[in-house]
Every structure is written in structure tokens, then in C-alpha cells.
Amino acid sequence: MPLTDDAQDQPSLPFAAPAEDAASKEPLFLLDDELHADKLREECGVFGIFNHEDASAMTTLGLHALQHRGQEAAGLVSYDGKQFHSERRLGLVGDHFTKQSVIDRLTGTSAIGHVRYSTQGETVLRNVQPLFADLWGGGFAVAHNGNLTNAVTLRNELVRKGAIFQSTSDTEVLLQLVARSSGAHVVDRVIDALRQIEGAYALVMLTNKKLIGVRDPRGIRPLVLGEINGAPIFCSETVALDIIGAKFVREVEPGEMLVCTKDGIESLRPFPPVPHRPCIFEYIYFARPDSVVGGRSVYKVRKKMGVELARESHVPADMVIPVPDSGVPAAIGYGLEADIPFELGIIRNHYVGRTFIEPSQHIRALGVKLKHNANRALVEGKRIVLVDDSIVRGTTSVKIVKMMYEAGAKEVHMRIASPPITHPDFYGIDTPSKDQLLAANYDVEGMRRYIGVDTLAFISVDGLYRAMGYEKRDADLPQFTDHCFTGEYPTVLTDLSGERRSDQLSLLAEIA
Numbered sequence: 441m442p443l444t445d446d447a448q449d450q451p452s453l454p455f456a457a458p459a460e461d462a463a464s465k466e467p468l469f470l471l472d473d474e475l476h477a478d479k480l481r482e483e484c485g486v487f488g489i490f491n492h493e494d495a496s497a498m499t500t501l502g503l504h505a506l507q508h509r510g511q512e513a514a515g516l517v518s519y520d521g522k523q524f525h526s527e528r529r530l531g532l533v534g535d536h537f538t539k540q541s542v543i544d545r546l547t548g549t550s551a552i553g554h555v556r557y558s559t560q561g562e563t564v565l566r567n568v569q570p571l572f573a574d575l576w577g578g579g580f581a582v583a584h585n586g587n588l589t590n591a592v593t594l595r596n597e598l599v600r601k602g603a604i605f606q607s608t609s610d611t612e613v614l615l616q617l618v619a620r621s622s623g624a625h626v627v628d629r630v631i632d633a634l635r636q637i638e639g640a641y642a643l644v645m646l647t648n649k650k651l652i653g654v655r656d657p658r659g660i661r662p663l664v665l666g667e668i669n670g671a672p673i674f675c676s677e678t679v680a681l682d683i684i685g686a687k688f689v690r691e692v693e694p695g696e697m698l699v700c701t702k703d704g705i706e707s708l709r710p711f712p713p714v715p716h717r718p719c720i721f722e723y724i725y726f727a728r729p730d731s732v733v734g735g736r737s738v739y740k741v742r743k744k745m746g747v748e749l750a751r752e753s754h755v756p757a758d759m760v761i762p763v764p765d766s767g768v769p770a771a772i773g774y775g776l777e778a779d780i781p782f783e784l785g786i787i788r789n790h791y792v793g794r795t796f797i798e799p800s801q802h803i804r805a806l807g808v809k810l811k812h813n814a815n816r817a818l819v820e821g822k823r824i825v826l827v828d829d830s831i832v833r834g835t836t837s838v839k840i841v842k843m844m845y846e847a848g849a850k851e852v853h854m855r856i857a858s859p860p861i862t863h864p865d866f867y868g869i870d871t872p873s874k875d876q877l878l879a880a881n882y883d884v885e886g887m888r889r890y891i892g893v894d895t896l897a898f899i900s901v902d903g904l905y906r907a908m909g910y911e912k913r914d915a916d917l918p919q920f921t922d923h924c925f926t927g928e929y930p931t932v933l934t935d936l937s938g939e940r941r942s943d944q945l946s947l948l949a950e951i952a
Contacts, residue, residue: 483661483726483868484569484585485509485676488552488644490651490700492671496546499553500537502673502680507533508728509585509676510557513568517581519646520548524579528568552646554583557870567609570646575619577626578648582618584611585676586641586661587868590934594636613637626650627699631710634697638931640719640867640921642692644674651700657711658930659694659718660867660921662733665705672700677731691734694718717930720920721869723908724858725766725829736908739769744907745857745899746773746827753897754778755825755853761785763828763840764812770857771827778825785819786840788812812843820848826893830858832871834878837891845892854891856898859925860884866933871924901925 485506591610617633860879
């Protein structure tokens with residue numbers, strides 16, 4: 441490895457470098473849990489359908505397509521015209537939601553569902569969504585993708601006034617606000633609640649007579665409208681429409697509320713207009729590559745990120761290798777632009793589940809239930825460019841690079857298809873605190889030495905925007921939510937700053 445001569449100058453990190461696997465001299469394998477732990481964790485995925493005879497089955501299929509957005513838990517609520525039915529489970533959709541065991545109990549023609557990765561609240565059954573409550577006027581279920589940045593402040597106020605919470609999820613804050621609203625109708629009560637919350641959200645709500653979809657005023661979290669045989673659908677990504685053969689109608693616009701009834705769909709605008717800033721990480725990592733987000737093919741955008749990366753930081757090499765699976769499109773683009781072969785130098789075993797991996801020293805040494813391995817016959821003696829979507833803590837990058845060297849790579853150069861992540865997220869992405877983000881503590885050279893590569897480079901912020909179809913980032917009015925790279929948060933962070941806003945209307949008017 442290239443750091444042998446200057447190892448004594450290795451930067452001192454606020455978190456320990458990965459330890460050597462002393463029990464084995466074999467090439468270092470990667471357990472899937474280790475790889476997953478050093479990624480930005482997916483947010484959540486939502487799905488809802490109204491007035492369809494197979495509502496629960498359609499919702500379950502939609503959640504399958506959105507499973508990448510959350511693997512900790514899944515839930516579904518249906519309504520049969522008389523009563524609501526709810527099933528919530530820890531684990532994957534396919535582990536629990538089968539026709540024989542669950543779906544047959546979820547009768548009705550309307551349903552909403554949710555797949556979860558927890559960014560607020562523990563991973564326990566009481567936090568699994570959709571949340572449901574019997575309110576004045578009828579049942580109310582809600583599924584939420586995002587994060588409310590004033591949830592703690594609001595929760596404390598509600599508890600002081602006598603509210604009883606059944607979960608630690610920020611979504612229940614919204615439920616409590618709807619329950620306590622004095623609005624005459626359920627839509628009025630939802631709007632009243634929305635005007636009190638801050639942050640990022642895409643919400644799907646189900647009542648006795650309505651399916652409601654709403655997106656935060658900045659449009660940070662995604663939500664699309666689809667249709668199948670006249671039945672309206674809300675979902676986080678277009679792939680959930682593809683899996684059931686539904687038609688994409690349009691995106692729910694930022695700050696828009698769509699109310700579906702048997703009489704049709706009504707569009708409401710409960711907020712004053714503000715500049716839209718959808719999350720750029722949907723394109724970098726979160727959305728499935730076969731989704732279309734904001735009118736852009738996610739796959740094509742990621743491929744273009746690789747093109748821009750090669751233009752900015754090409755290095756002579758024999759092959760470009762993706763870090764599977766999220767680095768694949770960018771690596772293809774890099775290889776095409778740099779005119780060097782794209783090769784699968786890291787092989788992933790897709791048939792080993794995370795649930796069954798025990799990351800003990802004994803298992804590491806035996807190489808049991810492993811998911812990633814170097815393709816030694818391909819990389820030995822070669823100069824390689826590794827392409828990945830991002831670096832978070834950097835611990836996984838260290839292991840991947842070590843794997844490449846131990847497989848005989850002559851040179852290892854790493855290229856990252858996003859700028860350095862220097863700030864945490866508070867809008868529904870689980871990021872480490874700033875002191876655990878590698879790029880927040882060290883410059884590119886310090887990161888290069890820690891990871892152990894010959895060279896390291898990231899796409900620039902403007903290069904990222906060029907991949908999105910812009911000439912550069914608009915410094916005065918950024919086109920996307922990109923605070924992880926720039927530190928420019930698009931909303932007030934009340935729970936962190938201690939500031940309080942009486943309602944979101946005053947906040948939006950202030951920051952517009």
C-alpha cells in the first residue's frame with residue numbers, strides 16, 4: 441500500500457481506523473452489515489391507493505419496489521368502507537406481507553403503506569408506520585417520509601398540555617396536531633397541523649372518505665401521483681408505479697396537497713410559494729436507478745456524474761471498477777469519458793441476507809456469509825480506479841482499498857461521485873454527527889492517507905450541478921437541497937437552534 445513509508449504521519453482521527461484482521465492472512469472480505477453501516481441510510485418510502493379492489497395487494501407490491509428506502513420495518517393500513525385494518529411488522533416486506541398471512545386480512549378498496557428506516561425514534565413496533573388513530577369524525581392513518589425539524593419542540597408543548605404519546609416517532613406529532621385542531625373538516629385540520637410543522641415531509645393520509653398526499657413547501661422529499669384503472673396512487677418513486685403497471689401522472693408539486701375522493705382529485709395550496717429545493721441525494725444515492733425524479737432519469741444522472749468526475753480528475757489507469765451497487769452508473773460514465781474499460785473488480789453475492797450475518801471475529805476469519813470479494817484474476821497487477829457514490833465515515837473505503845491491494849492491484853485511485861460530505865442531515869437522511877464525518881475533519885489529502893489510496897478526488901459541487909443539467913450551482917438561490925456539502929440548510933432547525941416559530945406560514949414568509 442502507498443502509505444507504508446509515511447505511516448508515522450497518519451492523521452489522528454476522532455474515530456479509530458479499522459483494525460487489521462489478525463486471525464486471517466487471506467484477502468479482506470466485506471460483510472454486508474459493514475458496508476451498509478458506512479453509507480447514508482435510506483429515508484423511508486410511502487405508498488397509497490384509493491378506490492381499487494386490490495388495494496392491499498397493490499400497496500404491498502408498491503412497498504416491495506420501495507424496499508431500498510427502508511429495511512427495518514413495514515406497515516399497511518386499509519379501509520373497507522366500515523372499518524380500518526392495520527398490520528405492522530419489523531423486517532422486510534416479503535418476510536411478512538404474503539397473501540395467506542397478512543394481505544387477506546387487510547380488506548378494503550383503499551390502503552396506505554410504509555417502509556421504514558428510523559431517523560427519528562427507536563426501531564420498535566410502536567414506531568412502525570402507518571400510524572393510525574380514531575379521531576373525532578373517523579379514523580385517520582398517516583405514513584411519512586422525511587423529518588420534522590421542530591418535532592421535539594412541538595412534542596414538549598403537547599405533552600405539557602396533556603397529550604399522551606404512544607410512540608417516539610416525529611410522525612405522531614403531526615397526528616396529535618390533527619387530532620387537536622378545531623378545523624371543521626379533516627382537510628382543514630390537516631392544513632392547520634401542517635402550518636405548525638417545519639422540515640421535510642412527503643405524507644400520505646387515509647380517512648374514511650379520502651386519500652390525501654402532501655409535499656413540503658420546498659419539495660425536499662419526493663412524492664408522485666399515479667393512476668391505475670381510474671384509481672389514484674401516491675408513492676415515493678416511479679418504480680412503485682412500474683411494478684403494478686400503473687401510469688405516471690405527475691409529481692406532487694412542492695407545497696401542494698392533493699385530496700382524492702370518489703368525486704375526483706382536488707389540488708390545494710395551503711402554503712405561500714417559496715423556492716423549490718428538492719434533495720439532491722435522491723439522484724446521488726437514494727432513489728432506485730430505474731426511477732424518474734423531477735423529470736430526470738436517475739440512472740442517466742448518475743452516469744453523467746461519472747462523466748463529470750472523469751473530466752475533472754482523470755488519472756491514467758487500466759480499468760474503472762464500481763463499488764457495488766450504487767457506484768455502477770457513475771463508473772460506467774467515468775469509463776466512457778476516460779476511455780478506459782469498465783470492469784467488475786468487486787463481486788457481490790446477492791444471495792446472502794444481512795439478517796443472518798454475525799460479524800464476529802470467527803466468522804470474519806472463516807469467510808462465511810460474505811457479500812463482497814475482489815476479483816483477483818482481473819485486478820492483479822493493474823492500475824485501477826474505484827468509483828463510489830460517497831464517503832461517509834470512510835471505514836468501508838479503507839477495507840475496499842485494502843481488499844484491492846491484497847488482490848494484487850498495482851495502483852488504486854478512488855473517485856467519488858459526490859462532493860465531500862461535511863455536514864449532517866436533519867431532513868430524513870440518517871447521517872453521523874459532524875465529528876464522525878471524515879470530510880468534516882480532514883481535507884482531501886488527509887482523507888487519501890487515511891483510506892490508503894494513491895489518489896483521491898471528489899466531483900465538485902458545480903460538477904454535480906452540471907450532471908443535473910445546470911451550468912453551475914446558483915450561489916444566491918441553490919437549485920437543490922445540498923446542505924451536506926455546503927452547510928446551507930434550506931429551513932430553520934428549531935430543535936437544534938432553540939428558535940420557535942408560531943406557524944410555518946410566518947417562517948415561509950420570512951425566508952422566501
